[in-house]
Amino acid sequence: MSGLVLVVNAGSSSLKYDLIDVDAGASRASGVVERIGEPSSRAKHSVDGVDHRIEGTCADHGAAFELLIDAFREHGPDLAGLDLTAVGHRVVHGGADFSAPTRIDDQVEATIERLVPLAPLHNPANLEGIRVARAHFPDVPQVAVFDTAFHQTLPPHAYTYAVNRTWRDEHRVRRYGFHGTSHAYVSRRAAELLGLPVPEANVIVLHLGNGASATAVAGGRSVDTSMGLSPLEGLVMGTRPGDLDPSLPAHLSRAGVSLEDYDRALNKESGLKGLIGTNDFRELEERVTSGDVEAGLAFDVVAHRLRKYIGAYAAVLGRVDAVAFTAGIGEHSPMLRAAALDGLADLFGIEVDPAANEAAMSGEHRISTAASRVAVLVIPTAEELEIAREAAAVAAGA
Structure with missing residues (x-):
């Protein structure tokens, strides 16, 4: 390689x-x-x-x-x-x-x-x-x-949607997951930083950028992930809403919203943009700091959804060695990292060191306290390097 x-x-x-x-x-x-x-x-x-x-x-x-x-x-x-x-x-x-x-x-x-x-x-x-x-x-x-390949290790109970067989078989409706190269790299790097063999490390990876996803990685294998058939499901993102009630298309169609308008709105006009008119997370934080009530609600929606997935994936894994933040927002937003993990000390043993968190604005950092039972890491993603390494490995084996 x-x-x-x-x-x-x-x-x-x-x-x-x-x-x-x-x-x-x-x-x-x-x-x-x-x-x-x-x-x-x-x-x-x-x-x-x-x-x-x-x-x-x-x-x-x-x-x-x-x-x-x-x-x-x-x-x-x-x-x-x-x-x-x-x-x-x-x-x-x-x-x-x-x-x-x-x-x-x-x-x-x-x-x-x-x-x-x-x-x-x-x-x-x-x-x-x-x-x-x-x-x-x-x-x-x-x-x-x-992007989907890393998630092909999902067990059937994690990737199967409870819909009819025709949809599942003929239309290939199931959970696929995305950001796979990032989740693969960051979960492996987290194990290395903890001094654990990859097959023994359980990591929750939070890829937080304009597109955002969470993945539960058990021993180097993706066992659950927040994005689904498409990149729309899961966390709140820059222009995508994440989880929604499946009845929404029918409800809006009765109000005259076309399928094309619905699809465009969910891909390009929802998420942060739908909540506050911009998908710039830095602007959101500035508005929160200045006391903007609408921005404060948007931030709380993002953090609440993120905290909910962390809790769910801790339950899926059974034991968590690390929570790893990556991508633009994950690497550069101490405010969101702190909010997402707030209140998880008693239940999961996750304790963030406020000073270390505030100082972690670039590069790799451990931002959990010495007493934290779960390590909290900030790890810059390296998707291009991961793609290059995998491509070189395939070429070498050709």
Whole structure:
């Protein structure tokens, strides 16, 4: 498991990339192309701590990939002179078909396309990234790393929804879970920090960003997770509501809300944005501090949902060695970390050290007290590194 891996994360209007040195566990260069398909696109290529900004027009992902190649050629390191081990692609939904990173061929590409109905907002863009990369690097192993794969270890009682067999069998309705690469990396790193073998560590991982999810990890295996068929279920997020009453679509349809409007509202206009008009968590905290009542309620809703999942997953695991916070909000919000764990000392033995919590704004930290029976950790996620390592491993075994 070594070499240089180009990690590609293609979104509907963006193309993020990172050139990872797997041996060093570090990025050689990274960047993003934004506003693909709009009149004016823009890109940022970062190498050696210097950002290079590029303006241009990218009608599609093919043009964006050309811009990526040009950025490496002009600002370095030139991909043409590198012996790439693999190109690793983030793919959001692998359904029940993929339980591990997979080398991409025509059949795998066709299967990812067949899964588009499960992730209509993500898989089509992921496919575009795969297709343009395969065209540019036909002799380099291309590897798909699925957000859902880590959760394929969920037991049937955790992934099965109580709906009819036709829905479950023909429409593939079940819990899949997401943010798998982040949960895999952080749970493994938590075990390392505690000096525990991964197969012996029970960790609750809280990936808190604009998208947010919680996962119960027992001995390195995901045994329950908050996101479900789609990334809408579970925690309150930036623009997604998390758990809702399933009768809501029927209730709103009787009021004249179309299915299209409902779907758009739940994906783009709910969560924090629906509660206070913005999905910026920093702004929420500022408004809470200033005494904004509406913001205070929104914060309490987020913290309450998070605390409820922590309690539920402690029950699922039976024994918890660590609670690990990660991703943008998890890594940088002492206020939410404290609120989410408030009142859990007597029941679960989780005690946060206020000073350590306030000081933990970047890097890895232990923020629990010495007396806490459960370690509380802040661990920056490294999804690109995880994708690169998994892609390199697949390429080495090819």
